[in-house]
Amino acid sequence: MKRVSILLFACVAMALAGIAQAADAPTSPLGFKVKDIAGKEVDLAKKYDGKVCLIVNVASKCGLTPQYEQLVALDKKYKEQGLAILAFPANNFDKQEPGSNEDIKAFCTKEFNVEFDLFSKLSVKGDDQAPLYQFLTSEKTNKDFAGEIEWNFTKFVVGKDGAVVARFGPKVKPDDPKVIKALEDAIAAEGDDDEWDDLDVGNLSGQAVL
Numbered sequence: 001m002k003r004v005s006i007l008l009f010a011c012v013a014m015a016l017a018g019i020a021q022a023a024d025a026p027t028s029p030l031g032f033k034v035k036d037i038a039g040k041e042v043d044l045a046k047k048y049d050g051k052v053c054l055i056v057n058v059a060s061k062c063g064l065t066p067q068y069e070q071l072v073a074l075d076k077k078y079k080e081q082g083l084a085i086l087a088f089p090a091n092n093f094d095k096q097e098p099g100s101n102e103d104i105k106a107f108c109t110k111e112f113n114v115e116f117d118l119f120s121k122l123s124v125k126g127d128d129q130a131p132l133y134q135f136l137t138s139e140k141t142n143k144d145f146a147g148e149i150e151w152n153f154t155k156f157v158v159g160k161d162g163a164v165v166a167r168f169g170p171k172v173k174p175d176d177p178k179v180i181k182a183l184e185d186a187i188a189a190e191g192d193d194d195e196w197d198d199l200d201v202g203n204l205s206g207q208a209v210l
Contacts, residue, residue, distance in 0.1 A: 028162030029055065029142075032132045034088075037105045037118040044086075045162070051084040052186040053158040054174075055136070057124045058087045059096040060107045062152045068112040070174035074183070075116040081187050082160070085116035088132075090124045093151050097121060124149045136164070155179065159186045 026032055030044040030053065054074070059065060075085050089104045091097040097104065101120050108114035122130040125137070125148055136156055139146040145156065145167040155174070157166040166182040173179070 026131075026135060026141075029053075029132060029135050029156065029158055029164060030162045032135070034122070034130075034132060035120040037089075037101050037120060039101070039120060042119070048084050048086075050160050051082055052078075052160055052183060053084050053086055053156075054183065055086045055088070055156040055158060056174075057090045057092075057133075057149060057152060057154055059090065059093065059152040060099065060104060061096040062093070064151070064153045064170055067153050067174055068108065068114060071116065072112055072114060074174050078183060078187065079116075083183060083187060086119065087114070087116065088119050088124070088130075089121040090152070091121060092123055092125050092149070096152060124154075157182045157186055159189060 028045070030048055033041055033043050036042050054071075056071065058068070071085055071087070074083065087108075089097045089101075099107070104121065105118060108118060122133070124130065124133045129137075133149065135141045137146055137148055142164055145164050147167075151170040153170045155168040155172070156164055157168075157179075159165045165186055166179075168176070168179055168182075
């Protein structure tokens with residue numbers, strides 16, 4: 001009887017632990033803490049509360065690297081309206097981001113005069129995939145816009161309420177009309193659920209890879 005009671009207690013404890021863990025799990029891509037390009041921890045929820053975010057995995061030696069130019073233009077045009085661009089360097093594709101965080105920052109500053117937020121290099125796929133990108137690519141947490149990251153410069157638009165409202169493939173340039181519409185609609189929205197029902201952006205990731 002004593003043994004049964006111990007087993008029952010253990011099962012209950014494990015169940016409660018599982019419930020607590022699920023309750024603590026992020027419900028938004030902004031529910032994570034990451035390190036910026038200087039190695040300082042950033043609480044995304046606190047820093048970008050009420051902002052529209054464009055999350056992009058970037059690389060310095062990619063054929064799509066010139067997209068930094070359009071990202072810089074977007075930052076200049078929409079920053080004061082509430083847009084934040086979050087660039088996450090990743091070396092997952094043909095080792096096109098081989099440098100250190102210091103190298104990446106220097107490159108972005110010299111070549112493109114980047115002023116939007118750069119973060120420490122991370123992995124966007126594979127066994128070492130960063131938690132943020134686990135969230136973005138999993139059907140359990142991002143059902144409408146899930147799927148493996150195809151290549152550098154995949155883009156996610158996150159609304160003011162922290163929900164992902166659009167995804168665009170690597171070859172869809174940051175100044176593409178579809179991206180601009182998604183950003184402007186998100187900026188114009190008030191942030192409640194009813195607003196997002198009116199956004200006609202869908203999953204625009206396309207089939208772009210190389």
